[in-house]
Amino acid sequence: MGLPYFEIIGGPRLRGSVRLSGAKNAALPILAASILCEGEVVLRDVPRVADVASLTELLAKLGVDVEWRADGSLKLIARDEMNCRAEYDIVRKMRASICVLGPLLAKRHRAQVSMPGGCAIGDRPVDLHLRAMRELGAEIELINGDIVAKSKRLRGTEMFLGGPFGSTVLGTANAMMAAVLADGLTVIEMAACEPEVVDLANFLNQCGAAISGQGTPRIVIEGVKELHGCEYTIIPDRIEAGTFMVAAAITNGELTLENARLDHLMAFVDRLAAIGVNVEKNDKGVVVSSARRLEPVDVTTQPFPGFPTDLQAQIMALLCLADGNSVITEKIFPDRFLHVAELARMGARLRKEGPTVIVQGVKRLVAAPVMASDLRASAALVLAGLAARGTTRVHRIYHLERGYQQLDDKLRAVGAEIQRKEGDEV
């Protein structure tokens, strides 16, 4: 049997209500943080996506009992502290495995994590993660492609965690998770402000940590002796929310996103408003609808609260149909443009100049077989398929399934003609 793919017949206007899953990028570090806790952690709204499955597999190898319960929650208990190694096999599948580094060092005083390589969206160094661990007192060597880290009890310190592209989301998460059990006070300057980092800090605080300043560039962590378990609900996925907002706009439809958080999407909604998409909150949720004419706009990705890189591909799909020229600049991952050539196969007019793409709006997109290359690029192709004339096949959707829970089912429930099929030879 071949690989799964999506078949999408473009055209139907989407209408109805969608409940968003919990945020993948909040869930992953919070799952890893279970290594730090004594006793039971119960997480609600953990999305059932492939990346979560990869991480639970890794956590099981690291001695954490993992159990999906009948009510959909996930129970984790760290029982066996012997194994401290995250092997290449799993890290290569999912770079976010790097977020076990901080918890392993803090709790077990040693960690061996395979060095993540680059990925479809470009070079992705981990120098800032390593800097954070060293500043907290860990000794780190690189042996046979593994990061081998050792420490006695970590020591609180003041650190600057900015790099050439600004703050780092998982680097901040790792630093926070390492510092919670350190001796004394840690201050992280130029910390990432993303809602997923705030969610991790809130989770850790519920487990007995003393973190303040989350959501600002200066996070302060007072080390504690130990963390206990807790019950916690993961925030709704803002990237999934943004993806459905574009789905409503690109089909001239109207969707209500029941649990979307507008405070997590300000830069994105600002751009949608400039395009002419209506976004309003009422007592049922956030309602997104679109006027027929889409205005061209300029978009620049930035760390939060700026425009998220994880929605760059999706807004590009929408701007392909705007009435004029838009300019999209990628300031986080300058090579994150693999969707450009695929969108062009569907009739989009795009010109890439370094980290910028000039989007010349066209009247319509046309269906074509296209290939997903990374998670968010895949979502952009699905969105383009919803609007294109004809039947689009999106191949290699295993990329998409790393981070979207049942995207096809959710889209079908609001009127899209999308089928997940098996047997793809591409």
Ligand code: EPU
């Ligand atoms: N960077 C460094 N050195 C480091 C770490 C990062 O120079 O040690 C650079 C990166 O190369 C990039 C910038 O800093 O230019 C920001 O990268 P960041 O570290 O913030 O990315 P990340 O933490 O590895 C998370 C998300 C990504 C999302 C980025 C940016 C998770 C699991 N992943 O990655 O999500 O694009 O933040 O917001 O949280 C996705 O979900 O599709 C995805 C790729």
